[in-house]
Amino acid sequence: MWKFRRSVKTLYAGKNSRGGNYDWVDSPPKTLSKKVAKAHDRVALKVFKIPDCSKPTISGRTPLKIHAVDIQSPYLVSALKDIVKEEGVNLEVSETAHFQEPFKPLFFCYDKILSLSQSTTEAIAAEHLVLLVTVLNEIFGDLMRTLSNLKKSRLISYPLAWTHFPHGSLVYSSASECARVCRVKSTQYESDQHEGNRLALNCEEIAFDGKTFAWRPLRLLIPEFRGNQQVDSLPNFLFDFHLEKEKVERRLRERAVRVLEYQELCYKEYEGVALFTAGCKGLRYNVSGRILIDHHGYNKHHEGFQRLENNTAGNTSGSDGKEKSAYLEPLTKEQQKANKETMLAREQDLIFVTPILEGFALKNKVWLNFFVDDIKPINWNDDAYDHLVYHEEQKDLVLSFVDNHKRLRHGVHDVIIGKGQGLIVLLSGPPGTGKTLTAEAIADKTRRPLYYLQAEDLGTNPAVLGSKIKKVFEMATEWDAVILLDEADVFMAQRSPADITRNELVSIFLRELEYFQGIIFLTTNLYSTIDVAFRSRVHIHLLFDPLSFSSRRILWEKFLARLPATELPPAQSEDAQGGIGKDALTELAKWDLNGREIKNSIKTVRTWCVCKGVGLNLSRLESGIRVTAPQARKVEGEA
Template sequence: MNKTALVVRRIISKQGMVASTEVDIKSNLLRDVLLEIWNGVEGLQLNKTPPMINPELLFHSLPSLTKRLAAEDAKDVPDKALIHDLGCALEFINEDFGRAMASLASLSEHDEITFDLVWALFPPHTIAFTKDNMLKEAQAMRFLSGSYEKRQDGTSYYSMKLQMISHDGQELGWGDSSLEINGFEGAKKVHHLSCFPLSVHPEEDTTRAQLIQRGRNYVQLLETSCKEYNGTAITEDRKIVIRGNYKTVRFYARGRIMLDPVTFRQQNTYSDLLSPYVSVPAKAESLTENELLLCSHCMLGFSFAQKKWGVFAISKVSDVHWNASAFDKLVMDLKKRDLVHSLVKSHRNDGAQFDDIVQGKGKGLVGLLSGSPGVGKTLTAEVVSEVTQRPLYMVSAGELGTRVDEVDERLEMVLEITRRWGCLLLIDEADVFLQKRDGLDLKRNSLVSIFLRRLEYFQGILIMTTNRKGSIDNAFESRIHFKLHYDDLDETSRAAVWTNCLDSGPPQMAKPNFSEEDIKGLAKLKLNGRQIKNAAACAFSIAMEDGKPLTIEGIRMILDIVVEDVQEGN
């Protein structure tokens, strides 16, 4: 019988204090039992020569070792050597951690813990729960290891290494994460820690079920998904660099988003938002409930309204409700309306029925809308987006930049992701790209040439707007599939716009009861569609704040304030 089951070494500091403890496992029988207990746990040193174990890990082995000893002792022919070695291990644990166990027993009666005993809450592979992230979302993670550390300012913290299931834009799988529990005085409720075992959560069963369902949602959203979003998201401020990394900032996102980790990585190769990076791949279809529990609370994507790449909380994502009747609200000639609808509805991302002689050319659908501001050009694109159920990516020419190389790079990005996502792309005020070239302005000529070249191989749907109908470069004529000019709104059209805006008020407010004469009176004012929409929105906001229904007097008050020369228009 090998009487030496384990060897304990105390590492003494310069001050003569015990700095750390190391335990060598001399018994092969004990080593095998410990390997069985911690099967699948990474970072074990039990297969080294000599086999070693962290004293805290040996402490966490106490329940399993006790159970194993009882089972062996109950056998008709017990293994005396194993019983001896297990007894030695238990003796070490009880002697070395006797005080800690007594304190833990007392603290557990009140569901409390002290900072020096936080480590005891987390055996390897404990399911840890936290909301310590920028989105303040619930997240379950698998605990791997921890250690007490000190910052430069002298404050202490417990550093934790954990794992979760996430998609880093390349693959789905296990990624490493880290958390810190700041030092604190006295005792503290365990579930008040910034991170604690899910098993002590006051609503463990409900929380577990919610996290598993969210994991299912996460897996489903891995397929490129257009969704609605309303809440806080995260992006990078690339104007600010902190310790070599772009500053991570929150922003409020509302409206349509596209969840697509793969395209995010293609467009943001070196972004810190890609972390945690996957170290062990996993298959989405084979995830168990215990693994779905550990799926990330957020996903990489793009906000169309804010035009920002970012990280979006799964809990704030909802299905898109497309407005199939949006065309009914568009004040426009019926023949023109039906033409646009039919052209866009029939177009497919894989190319039209007819192809160009050169492969990859001529597969896009390009439209040009011209007219004064506020006559419905942008609204037409928004309506087409709704009825064809394609997300609208709207960008102004100014957002694409002014330098030739900058415009080329951004235009390539915009055209590619709109093609990939099947978007309807709207380039507002595209005059700079459409103007006739001459021999004087070389920069403008270059911009037009770049746009023409990109347009030639574009395979998506593009609608451009311009305020100047007659200054289009001849080369665009053959590349534009349909052109629509919008006349200024007449009195009949303005009445229809007023009616639509007043019928589309906040859902919590009663529909305004305006007479036909009221609408006719409003229509006499020479306003464009955007001015009418803004006036109606302001009037609704004031009425809602006052808790009163919207009246014609409320509309007139707004018009007197925000619209110049209203009296003259009357």
């Protein structure tokens, strides 16, 4: 082994150095003699210095700073190998170890290096460690004094922000609408032409990956700022600086326990902001309504993961001998329970569990990331079914078919396996007669998600219609959802030789409907124009006639009964309730309105009365009818 002298060799930026490209020379500003320069050939350490432009020039001389350090001593490299490995640096004893400013690994390991230099008994290694500590004191002396003063005042500066985040440190983040704690892997300063300069924190958190709860990468940013800032004013800061650290840890553990419950498909309510991510693009959505927490669907339909036969990661062999991806297979109850028990046993790691859950917003019709704190149980609307003004036996028939669809669809099969196993319900009739409400009410009554669609959601381009319908049908089947395709006339219209594009749309929709295995409600105002091929494929057809006098009276009574008396002025509440008696209901029912027009009239007049502080009565309701439905006529002969 080479014998290294107990000395440090310093190299300097030569006169030919330009723009960060340095011409390293042995000579400082005053040239050393050749004899002295030769003595620097084989040394334990090489220190490279450059002009320090951050400090003022005094008497024509610019101060120098250490730009890089080469550790040539194998004793030193061997001693440092295990220490700097914690910072992600792997050293080889037979090779020179090179470190460059800002010397992150050496800075974060300074205390361990100092302790090692004081405890090492091997003479040469101890001497070389003392040399290294001397160099580190020159590099970090001013820096450590500055940091000590800043930390005492709970301050941070942007150029020194990296010193707060050693490998493995904990970061508290209040960004992205939700508090979370994650673990630091590395940091680096970046510059973006649109977002400016920032310090990137490459972190990791614990999230459900489809099989278990595992570590996944998370990237946080600290935008550039001027001067000194309070540490906890930043969107991401060292968790040790949080003034209520224990309280936050307790809250995060409680939240993590809730996250553990969402390993399978869940149908929930949501009220708050959700995040959309696709590649580098991130958007915020305001979501108010029902959602599906669906990790597997998110990866399959949004991220685009597929069951590929050549995908070896996490694959299992199926009964047919082909490789099938286990990644997309839902977990059993036993597997979910095992995952939960494993995580609860890792109590210290619960604070790292992500608050983000993947799923689908049914109203927004988009795959999003939801915050677990904003997820609520569904408040089922069972009254909607009772509110339907339709023949009770026919209502019950539809309800029974929908409620037992999974069991019934395995009864009678088509000649071709996979065909004709869906439930197709056609709702036809004029607007406002309860078609849409029927589908909504039955979905709630059977505790199924309702996937509401209109023609524009699918588009009228034959080139992409088939793939869109296929994806919608596939998702709805996986969710055991009820599809409501409102005003589906464009896809069911009678085909004609004169309209080739329309014929193609109808044919595509008919073909996909043939193999659909779920439940779909189709509504139309124009039953007479429906293609004959559709009529033969409909399992249940509910015909909604214009509302009769008795039906209108029932609707007026039901809608008025739902008005909360607490929203009316106290002095008028009794009058408001008593002012709509049997005679008034009879008069209101004489107006030739549909259900939607009745609801709009009541809603408008109620708002008006609340604003004015007056009660509802027949006169005001009829005034509202004339405003909301001016085309309506009152049929005096009805009673």
